[in-house]
Amino acid sequence: MEANLKQKTTVLQRILGMRDFGVLVAALLIAAFFSIATPVFLTGYNLFNLLRQTAQLGIIAMAMTVLIVSGEFDLSVGAIYAVTGVVTGLLATKAGLNIWASALVGVVAGLGLGFLNGLLIATTRINSFIATLSTMMVFRGIALVLSQAQPFSLQLSFFMDLFGRAELFGVVPVPIVWLLGWGVALYLVLHRTAFGVKVFASGDNREAADLAGIKTMRVKQVGFLITALAAGLSAIISLSFLKTVTPTQGTGLELEAIAASVIGGTAMSGGVGSILGTFLGTLIMAEVRTGLVLLGTDAYVQDAFVGLVIALAVIINVRLSTKKK
Amino acid sequence: MAEPMLQLRGLTKRFGGLTAVDRVDLEVYPGEVVGLLGDNGAGKSTLIKMVSGVYHPDGGQIFFQGREIRLGSPMDALELGIETLYQDLALAENLNVYANIFLGRERTKPFLGLIRVLDHANMHEESEKVLKRLEIEIPSLKSQIKHLSGGQRQAVAIGRSIYWNAKLLIMDEPTAALGVQEQRKVLDLVRVLASQNIPIIVISHQLYDIFSVTDRLVIMRRGRKVAERRTKDTTPDEVVGLIIGSEEVAQQPAGGPPAD
Ligand SMILES: Nc1ncnc2c1ncn2[C@@H]1O[C@H](COP(=O)(O)OP(=O)(O)OP(=O)(O)O)[C@@H](O)[C@H]1O
Ligand SMILES: [Mg+2]
Numbered sequence: 001m002e003a004n005l006k007q008k009t010t011v012l013q014r015i016l017g018m019r020d021f022g023v024l025v026a027a028l029l030i031a032a033f034f035s036i037a038t039p040v041f042l043t044g045y046n047l048f049n050l051l052r053q054t055a056q057l058g059i060i061a062m063a064m065t066v067l068i069v070s071g072e073f074d075l076s077v078g079a080i081y082a083v084t085g086v087v088t089g090l091l092a093t094k095a096g097l098n099i100w101a102s103a104l105v106g107v108v109a110g111l112g113l114g115f116l117n118g119l120l121i122a123t124t125r126i127n128s129f130i131a132t133l134s135t136m137m138v139f140r141g142i143a144l145v146l147s148q149a150q151p152f153s154l155q156l157s158f159f160m161d162l163f164g165r166a167e168l169f170g171v172v173p174v175p176i177v178w179l180l181g182w183g184v185a186l187y188l189v190l191h192r193t194a195f196g197v198k199v200f201a202s203g204d205n206r207e208a209a210d211l212a213g214i215k216t217m218r219v220k221q222v223g224f225l226i227t228a229l230a231a232g233l234s235a236i237i238s239l240s241f242l243k244t245v246t247p248t249q250g251t252g253l254e255l256e257a258i259a260a261s262v263i264g265g266t267a268m269s270g271g272v273g274s275i276l277g278t279f280l281g282t283l284i285m286a287e288v289r290t291g292l293v294l295l296g297t298d299a300y301v302q303d304a305f306v307g308l309v310i311a312l313a314v315i316i317n318v319r320l321s322t323k324k325k
Numbered sequence: 326m327a328e329p330m331l332q333l334r335g336l337t338k339r340f341g342g343l344t345a346v347d348r349v350d351l352e353v354y355p356g357e358v359v360g361l362l363g364d365n366g367a368g369k370s371t372l373i374k375m376v377s378g379v380y381h382p383d384g385g386q387i388f389f390q391g392r393e394i395r396l397g398s399p400m401d402a403l404e405l406g407i408e409t410l411y412q413d414l415a416l417a418e419n420l421n422v423y424a425n426i427f428l429g430r431e432r433t434k435p436f437l438g439l440i441r442v443l444d445h446a447n448m449h450e451e452s453e454k455v456l457k458r459l460e461i462e463i464p465s466l467k468s469q470i471k472h473l474s475g476g477q478r479q480a481v482a483i484g485r486s487i488y489w490n491a492k493l494l495i496m497d498e499p500t501a502a503l504g505v506q507e508q509r510k511v512l513d514l515v516r517v518l519a520s521q522n523i524p525i526i527v528i529s530h531q532l533y534d535i536f537s538v539t540d541r542l543v544i545m546r547r548g549r550k551v552a553e554r555r556t557k558d559t560t561p562d563e564v565v566g567l568i569i570g571s572e573e574v575a576q577q578p579a580g581g582p583p584a585d
Contacts, residue, residue: 188436188440188442192436192442192443193433193440193441193442193443194431194433194441194443196443197420197424197428197431197443198429200417200419200420201417201420201428201429204417204418204419204420205415205416205417205418207413207415208415208416208417208428209417209428209429210399211377211379211399211409211411211415212399212403212415212428212429212430213398213399213400213403213429213430214428214429215398271417271418271419272419
């Protein structure tokens with residue numbers, strides 16, 4: 001057994017070799033570009049605003065990363081996000097329930113849908129891309145039927161301050177605090193616990209994981225609960241900030257979440273990915289969007305640009321992983 | 326006479342209309358290396374997968390250390406100390422060496438009194454010890470499996486199966502994917518383990534391997550056990566004949582524990 005591996009890499013080399021580092025450099029370069037192109041970009045107001053807008057997507061994207069690493073996808077998160085919002089809005093306005101109780105029921109309803117996703121995949125063994133494509137349509141239908149396709153307006157309350165409108169120390173918008181808190185929690189789960197290793201193993205080599213005694217189906221089912229919980233939290237933040245709920249909200253959010261995850265270095269084949277990378281991937285998407293807005297480009301051009309960023313990220317990822325082999 | 330570590334009685338497994346394993350009896354005694362031979366599709370892997378909890382038998386019984394056992398999942402077998410090295414290397418490519426050795430049985434430590442987090446230092450240290458015990462060189466236990474050679478991977482897989490103080494080790498074609506040097510290394514490992522009194526079942530198509538490490542041979546053909554021989558009482562020619570079925574099938578009961 002020859003020692004054909006380069007040994008004793010320095011700490012610097014290790015950091016430079018990390019994928020997350022590459023994503024960080026990309027995020028900084030893009031920020032530098034827009035800072036030069038438009039002076040408004042690098043203002044405290046804009047940066048906080050950018051992060052606040054990122055919160056909803058980031059929370060879902062990081063959860064999606066856990067699921068993709070385990071080898072599955074959840075295309076229904078945008079619809080779960082809508083159902084949580086609609087159920088909460090319905091109970092708070094039409095049923096006159098207290099907003100706390102309404103939100104709790106809304107999130108639990110969302111978790112129920114996540115549980116259904118997991119159950120569907122466990123019992124039928126259908127590919128999760130197809131399975132959640134169909135539940136996405138069903139769940140979206142539920143949101144439309146429950147709301148009779150009407151939006152809800154909510155009353156301002158302490159609850160809404162806590163989830164959407166308050167500012168920590170008078171400067172940091174509270175959605176950012178939720179984003180970071182959720183990010184730290186998922187970081188611990190995926191990268192620091194035994195469960196996290198099981199998530200990686202399930203997506204990397206499912207058979208090997210099963211033979212090692214890991215209940216991979218259980219792991220994936222928990223993954224679907226995590227994405228549903230993220231969709232619920234995100235929906236609460238959104239309705240707290242906007243004071244409104246629409247049954248069509250979150251359309252396309254699932255694809256944005258997958259895109260952010262991929263830009264952050266997550267492999268679509270499973271077994272590779274990181275929470276920090278996805279956080280940075282979400283930032284890159286927001287930077288590109290905000291920067292282009294500040295430069296005065298119209299919305300269609302923005303989408304095209306985000307598309308280009310995704311393609312570029314995937315090409316770089318593939319290059320990196322083949323080079324190392 | 327010592328009690329068998331593992332005893333199979335009339336073990337049977339069907340896949341649809343095909344009887345992959347047909348009423349097989351087998352005993353493995355402490356400290357013994359048993360070679361399981363047979364042509365492609367003879368039912369060797371299926372037989373051992375019933376012992377490792379992957380498949381549920383359609384008939385027959387499994388006794389381990391004298392007690393009948395029923396295995397619901399691979400974890401059940403692992404908990405009893407039945408460790409298996411599978412034909413298709415069962416490792417997670419993107420995880421590192423020690424994460425693979427501890428796969429499914431990760432070491433953790435408390436963190437802030439709230440949750441339990443991975444204890445990397447402990448897993449690294451323990452993995453180093455077990456690989457040393459096997460005299461295996463792997464430059465860095467932090468390298469991902471995909472960067473290792475075939476022999477190194479097999480070494481990791483073996484290290485993993487013996488770390489847990491295996492009471493029975495099953496190896497399904499442990500040398501199949503390896504170069505000559507690496508094959509020799511793995512055979513040395515089998516000898517080291519046998520000398521530590523761990524009973525081993527080895528499946529292999531390489532007669533040289535089988536003759537150099539086993540005490541006893543069991544030959545299967547089309548799902549059935551067709552013969553059993555003490556390794557020192559037979560020849561490669563006879564064994565080949567038994568495998569392909571050209572020789573008269575003499576159900577000569579040459580089994581039993583190795584005389585020491
Ligand atoms: N999961 C399965 N489903 C259906 N048939 C199977 C399955 N596993 C094995 N078989 C069949 O059972 C028979 C025995 O297969 P097995 O893998 O046990 O053979 P083997 O002796 O290990 O062969 P090899 O030396 O090629 O590994 C073969 O005919 C095989 O096609
Ligand atoms: Mg086989």
